[in-house]
Amino acid sequence: MAKTVKKNYYRILLQWLVLLGIAYLVVRPRIDKAYTADFEAYCPFGGLQAFSSFLANNSLACSMTTTQISMGLALILGIFVFSKLFCSYLCPIGTFTEWLGRVGKKLKMNFVITGITDRILRVFKYAVLFITFYYSVTSSELFCKTFDPYYVVFSGFSSDVVLSYAIMALFLAIPGSFFVRQFWCKYFCPLSAASNIFTYGYIFLGITGLYALLVLAFGLNISWIWLLGALSLAGVLLETVKLKSWGMPWFRITRNADTCTSCTLCDKVCPMAIKISDKPVVDHIDCHLCGDCITRCPEKDTLQINRKRLNWLPATATAVLIVAGLVFAAFTDIPTINQRWGSPEQMENAGVYRQSGLASIKCFGSSMSFANHIKELKGVLGVETYVGDRSVKVFYDKSVLKEDDIRRAIFTPVSSVIASPGDGIKTVSVAEAAIDKFFDPNDAMLLGIRFEQNKGIMAVQTVFGEPVHTLVYFDNNLINIDKIGKLIEEKRVTWMVDGETRAAETGFTVASIKMKENKLALSDYLALMYEPVEMSFNGFEEYNPDQLDSLDLDFPGAADPAFSDMPWYLLSHVSNDKGVVRFQSIFTNSGIKLRLIYVPALTNKNKLITLLNQPELDIHMSDGTRQVMKNPYKF
Numbered sequence: 007m008a009k010t011v012k013k014n015y016y017r018i019l020l021q022w023l024v025l026l027g028i029a030y031l032v033v034r035p036r037i038d039k040a041y042t043a044d045f046e047a048y049c050p051f052g053g054l055q056a057f058s059s060f061l062a063n064n065s066l067a068c069s070m071t072t073t074q075i076s077m078g079l080a081l082i083l084g085i086f087v088f089s090k091l092f093c094s095y096l097c098p099i100g101t102f103t104e105w106l107g108r109v110g111k112k113l114k115m116n117f118v119i120t121g122i123t124d125r126i127l128r129v130f131k132y133a134v135l136f137i138t139f140y141y142s143v144t145s146s147e148l149f150c151k152t153f154d155p156y157y158v159v160f161s162g163f164s165s166d167v168v169l170s171y172a173i174m175a176l177f178l179a180i181p182g183s184f185f186v187r188q189f190w191c192k193y194f195c196p197l198s199a200a201s202n203i204f205t206y207g208y209i210f211l212g213i214t215g216l217y218a219l220l221v222l223a224f225g226l227n228i229s230w231i232w233l234l235g236a237l238s239l240a241g242v243l244l245e246t247v248k249l250k251s252w253g254m255p256w257f258r259i260t261r262n263a264d265t266c267t268s269c270t271l272c273d274k275v276c277p278m279a280i281k282i283s284d285k286p287v288v289d290h291i292d293c294h295l296c297g298d299c300i301t302r303c304p305e306k307d308t309l310q311i312n313r314k315r316l317n318w319l320p321a322t323a324t325a326v327l328i329v330a331g332l333v334f335a336a337f338t339d340i341p342t343i344n345q346r347w348g349s350p351e352q353m354e355n356a357g358v359y360r361q362s363g364l365a366s367i368k369c370f371g372s373s374m375s376f377a378n379h380i381k382e383l384k385g386v387l388g389v390e391t392y393v394g395d396r397s398v399k400v401f402y403d404k405s406v407l408k409e410d411d412i413r414r415a416i417f418t419p420v421s422s423v424i425a426s427p428g429d430g431i432k433t434v435s436v437a438e439a440a441i442d443k444f445f446d447p448n449d450a451m452l453l454g455i456r457f458e459q460n461k462g463i464m465a466v467q468t469v470f471g472e473p474v475h476t477l478v479y480f481d482n483n484l485i486n487i488d489k490i491g492k493l494i495e496e497k498r499v500t501w502m503v504d505g506e507t508r509a510a511e512t513g514f515t516v517a518s519i520k521m522k523e524n525k526l527a528l529s530d531y532l533a534l535m536y537e538p539v540e541m542s543f544n545g546f547e548e549y550n551p552d553q554l555d556s557l558d559l560d561f562p563g564a565a566d567p568a569f570s571d572m573p574w575y576l577l578s579h580v581s582n583d584k585g586v587v588r589f590q591s592i593f594t595n596s597g598i599k600l601r602l603i604y605v606p607a608l609t610n611k612n613k614l615i616t617l618l619n620q621p622e623l624d625i626h627m628s629d630g631t632r633q634v635m636k637n638p639y640k641f
């Protein structure tokens with residue numbers, strides 16, 4: 007009877023949990039349109055880059071938060087004590103390429119590279135590691151996003167991806183690992199290189215400690231690039247020369263030679279193709295304590311961890327480290343940027359203002375824009391931003407500024423046209439709403455989208471206040487103030503982009519809402535919300551008024567927010583007739599009018615109406631070129 011082959015359920019369980027987590031991130035945004043999947047939310051490699059950026063620049067890279075940093079620190083601790091647990095139990099690229107390699111092996115198309123070729127190929131991953139950290143720390147953007155096969159696939163080749171790098175990485179990871187055992191992991195993965203450097207724990211701590219001593223104790227100005235170079239070089243030398251871990255981790259696979267029958271089943275099952283059957287202790291640099299060999303060995307207690315029945319330990323340690331990392335992240339707050347402009351004495355007495363719910367604080371770049379903006383306010387001494395909860399801390403001189411001044415400086419007023427005034431409308435009603443949890447321009451954008459889907463609301467303006475005041479301009483024949491209040495408090499907003507539904511949750515509550523006493527005359531509303539489009543050309547000033555005539559036409563299309571730039575293009579098109587010398591949009595109580603001033607000796611009304619109704623507009627661009635555009639107007 008054929009013997010049942012035991013399976014390493016601890017490992018399989020964790021690998022499948024990770025894959026299910028990724029599947030959840032893929033599927034949920036399709037069901038819940040307000041949900042945005044973050045495929046890097048727990049990435050320890052992103053965390054290591056962000057932490058390096060924090061140590062070198064006092065800022066975090068990209069949109070990294072304490073969560074990824076905690077995962078990175080948990081990874082290092084795990085390697086020091088146990089082994090490369092992330093590679094073994096969690097890495098989706100490792101899981102996928104290992105399974106791919108098994109298919110290749112079944113088809114007898116997978117082989118192992120050995121000898122000098124193996125040693126030389128191992129250098130590549132250290133080069134990738136050096137380049138990745140160098141560019142991530144110097145630019146505060148995660149360089150790994152340009153090529154990481156996992157990010158490339160699950161971000162759907164996002165704009166951060168560099169196509170040539172991505173294609174190369176995918177080629178090395180997918181066909182590479184099909185034909186060669188763990189081709190990507192062994193030779194090109196930068197996290198594998200970083201993990202191996204941590205595996206040489208004493209060397210890592212020695213070099214890092216020496217660097218810290220020289221910089222911190224002796225005050226030498228040595229760039230972090232030297233530390234990165236020294237660690238990468240140490241990794242290359244130790245791995246290519248020795249191929250063995252050194253000093254760490256503390257837990258290793260041990261083999262009892264007395265009970266071993268040299269069947270070599272362990273050698274065959276090892277995903278890293280390590281020859282286990284002739285070693286008393288597996289100290290190969292590639293061993294990541296997966297335990298597959300222990301599960302496969304038919305001789306009881308022959309393969310163990312530290313000569314004990316600890317095959318449950320690595321998976322348990324992986325789970326404990328993840329939980330510990332998450333708990334640590336929940337109680338730690340590392341700012342994305344941390345800038346100080348005040349002297350130490352000023353900082354000691356500084357006031358601190360915290361504002362959360364700022365959707366525009368989403369990465370390093372937007373944090374820097376915020377810092378540059380708020381720095382211009384006299385009395386601001388420093389700023390910290392936290393992309394995790396989209397909040398900022400502003401440090402200020404209490405003798406110069408009050409909290410309200412800072413809040414006002416952070417506030418960005420919005421004035422947005424939502425729909426054209428309807429036919430026959432002569433006056434516009436105005437509702438004034440004070441809205442809680444409504445501050446950011448992004449909030450105004452979401453409310454604008456919701457209003458757009460309801461007839462009658464024409465425009466929204468936000469005015470600084472506590473809470474922010476919002477003016478809603480509407481046609482009270484089509485919608486009333488109660489309905490507007492209900493729309494503001496709806497919890498969800500959905501909209502379409504390129505045929506796909508998007509959604510977002512909003513938590514706005516109306517603190518108060520009232521009608522403004524006086525309605526606005528339509529002409530006043532138009533003058534308030536629209537820029538007049540007017541320009542003279544074709545030698546306007548050379549003519550006397552008695553040489554000119556005018557053509558006035560209804561121009562309702564000029565109020566359409568979907569074509570806000572088009573009146574300027576129409577102006578350019580009309581200027582092609584040398585008899586037209588002035589173009590002017592006029593706001594009246596019957597809507598927007600177009601007035602063309604022209605020279606009757608050169609052109610006439612019929613020619614102008616034909617020109618205005620041409621199906622395509624012939625436009626002069628500012629760079630001297632010409633462009634043709636579909637004409638949306640009918641006169």
Ligand code: SF4
Nearest residue numbers: 276293295296297299
């Ligand atoms: S030696 Fe054993 S524990 Fe280490 S990688 Fe190979 S199969 Fe896994």
Ligand code: SF4
Nearest residue numbers: 266267269270272303
């Ligand atoms: S599988 Fe077990 S018995 Fe067979 S060679 Fe490996 S350690 Fe020895």
